[in-house]
Amino acid sequence: MTWETVIGLETHVELATKTKIFCSCTTEFGGAPNTHCCPVCMGMPGTLPVLNQKVVELAVTAGLALNCAITPHSRFDRKNYFYPDLPKAYQISQLYLPIARNGRVDIGEGKTIRIHELHMEEDAGKLVHDPWLDQTLADYNRCGVPLIEIVTEPDFRCAEEVIAYLEKLKETLQYLGVSDCKMQEGSLRCDVNLSVRPAGSAQLGVRTEMKNLNSFKAISRAIVYEARRQIELLEEGKPVVQQTRRWDENKDATYAMRSKENAQDYRYFPDPDLPPVELSGAYLDRLRAALPELAEAKRVRYQTQWGLPAYDAKMITSQKPLADFFEALVSLGTKPKQGANWIMGQVLGQLSAHGLEAGDMALTPPTLARLIALVEAGKLNRNTAVKVFEAVFETDGDVDAYVAAHGLEQVSDAGLVAEAVEQVLAANEKSVADYKAGKEKAFGFLVGQVMRRLKGQASPAMVNQVLRDRLG
Amino acid sequence: MKITEALVDYISQLSRLRLPPEEKRAMTTELEGIVAYMDVLDGLDTAGVEPMSHVFPLKNVTRPDQTAPSQDGEELLANAPASKEGAFLVPKAVE
Amino acid sequence: MELWKLTALELGEALGSGSVTRAAAVQAAQARIAWIQRSCNAFLTVTDPQTPQKAGDSPLAGVPMAYKDNICTKGVRTTCASRILENFIPCYDATVVERLAAAGAVSLGKLNMDEFAMGSTSETSCFGPVRNPWDLTRVAGGSSGGAAAAVAAGGVWYAVGSDTGGSIRQPAAYCGVTGMKPTYGTVSRYGLVAYASSLDQIGPIARSAADCAAVLDVMIGRDARDSTSLDRPADGLLAGLTGELRGKRIGLPADCFGDGLDRPVASAVLAAADVLRARGAEVEEFHLPVMKYVVPAYYIIACAEASSNLSRFDGVKYGWRAESYGDLGELYTSTRTQGFGTEVKRRILLGTFVLSSGYYDAYYKKALQAKAVIKAAFDRAFARYDLLLTPVTPSTAPRLGESLSDPLKMYLSDIYTVSVNLAGLPALSMPCGFDPQGLPIGAQLIGPPLGDGEVLNAAHAFQLETDWHRRHPGGQYAPAAAEGGI
Known part of the structure; x- marks a missing residue:
């Protein structure tokens, strides 16, 4: 049987703002742990978020460039779950009314990828394993860095299409100034949803989600690996289990992440601390007019x-x-x-x-x-x-x-060049004879010798000219 | 709406709360009564009514993208139950 | 003259004229607080009075006051009366604390309350219940019970509390003082530990409406750190108190005077209506049938938000952490299980339930729709009336231990106050009499959005005619020696 691979992407892109999405801390990469933080991004009791206007501007700009319909009335929702990288135990995101929907990206050769939605959200912190204590260290410098998440429809059929899309996305977002898209700093991160089905089938197979893909190479290899794994399972008559898998760069394989204790029930609801975002036609026109040449x-x-x-x-x-x-x-x-x-x-x-x-x-x-x-x-x-x-x-x-x-200026004194030519001719009578006998190669040797005497600082054109004149 | 102990187990787990059996039984009964009372709302016709999350029509409350100094790290960690070298310390969470 | 029986404005004037020194005022308060602590358990933390950074130009400059313990005070423990925050010391001040300090407020400490403001009796505090200064066998109300008891008993001249479903107005009623929940958004919530963000409002508890106006004049106004805060009205609230009520139309919702309302409360509130009528207001009954939906809508919304707001208390960044735990999951579960009290857990579970997959539409979304219907009903009422007058509570202060055994009954007793929070309205509770046991009764004035001045003015007019707000709890625990006289 022939199999068709079906892929959808969720891409998180860090926005190029100076400050975090809901507080005035810097978004600068790095820094000692918990030094780019304040009570707000650390989720201290009593603190409240205030939206960075630049985040809306960049998200809308990205939405327009990706041919999305911009939601005139959008708002933020809370996504609730416990994890030590999330100090409030909820992430402020958008579920019900994302800022942009229904876009498309042409990736060449007549192929179009549909964008399901684009929404704004805050990044989580960074967890580092401490091998001495066998415990985890939580650093909240990344907490509250603004992200957009761009979700595609399951329109990809192979790794090449995915890479073409990501290159196009990266190029576009960089041109817009929306993000620097530095994958090594995590400014562009990708989750891949992949399933396989018999070619020609209209029904989607059971999918897996792959995380921790931090380079185009890893994405490409993980897709090839995971598609093969699923096909092998199905051919052996075994089911594909819906799960989250992690790409292991070193082993060149994906493996299932420890299944979460609980079913994911994020209990999204509108964030009462943040009034809605309403975008006027005039605002959208202004951003549309300001779109740079791509x-x-x-x-x-x-x-x-x-x-x-x-x-x-x-x-x-x-x-x-x-x-x-x-x-x-x-x-x-x-x-x-x-x-x-x-x-x-x-x-x-x-x-x-x-x-x-x-x-x-x-x-x-x-x-x-x-x-x-x-x-x-x-x-x-x-x-x-x-x-x-x-x-x-x-x-x-x-x-x-x-x-x-460094005295590198080119020798343009014809006298100096002529002097060097005379010395070279005197010292290389055999080559002169060869040249005169019609061996053009000898000429090149003589040019080289002159250049050497002039420490390479002469114009090759001038040396050529003087030599040819002298040799008739 | 019947509140079962299984449902109470589910929401306790989502809330990261543990109820010993006796407490769970009592809580199930109490929640049952409260939720039954909340069903009074079924009598209110809300067809076509837009859910209201904000009571006043505020919108677009934003701030300019200007950095302010972050808080002193020591102050932020002063209340931490466990920390190491400026980071909060928790049991192993990295896979 | 006994200083503690003065209103905050009277003391402020005496301080301003120099007839009373700041030290004398503080001393009088401290003497009262020593007794209040033994009898009422109103304070969780008593601090040395800070010398204000500035003298302050408020008429309340130098007047001793205190904060409910869910308002963050830099360097001063802020517990929310919960074990999970028993050692939490904020590294920042709430906006109201900054504003009051700049106006010359002198804080004497932090006040007891229901744990995380969840309760109607101040008995859910992990530091023990607050007792009512009028009868120590009874509750002070909640959740700002410590605030109401401290003001009633003369430990401070005013207190700053929070009101999510009646948490200022109800204890004010039980303790015979005046408490105001302003329009949602007029006072910044920055630094108020959130219970239900869309309903929480900070407000004053004091002896009189005029005192409340003076405190609000300092606290209100837009705060860039609170996205839901509103611009300050142009005119001062205190300056707007004329006592003039002629031509004002006041509606009495008949639905608030029916079954379940104790007779003494009903008669005292209706007598208050007569006083307002005598000052020139037109008072008439009308129907507000949405009242039967306000309690369920309120508890669904409040608990849903609370379940999310209280998730951050997980033993990682601040607060108490369980002593023994194995893995991360156990750290969370043990910390939260041991750190929260029963009522808080009940509301977290309820809130988690109404937001969980499969129940969101039937409960949470339905409650948000009900909120829209309730708001619209109030809008229609305010098209006809300038103010509404209702009871604050169905009865006077219950005995300690009576309420917690039946949570649903306790929730139902919030019927007159919670609608105001759902609709974001300003409302005030003022003393209007006593029941046969000598317990205070409160009347509630409700105004349209941003009608805070209107509400305060009507209460001021009432207080010009009556002296209920100048009654003080008896001397059963306060020997004369402890009183700071001049």
């Missing part, structure tokens, strides 16, 4: 307006910080194709060498623009420029100062 539009524009090859346009728009960097270079006078080459070559190379995200680099567009301008003006040769780039990359150093301090 990656797809940029890709088209880079090709039509600036003549970039499709490949370059795609590479550069893959991350918003790169696209922003690129556009800044162009506005500083860099030729688009030059700028694109430097970004795809040197910038990406250095980012990966330093293990940095594009958004975190110190290098600023004026620094690279200046470097490119020096090359263009014939004052630096390209190889030297690459070395300068590597030197200034980490600290956004001063290009001119570095060039001056």
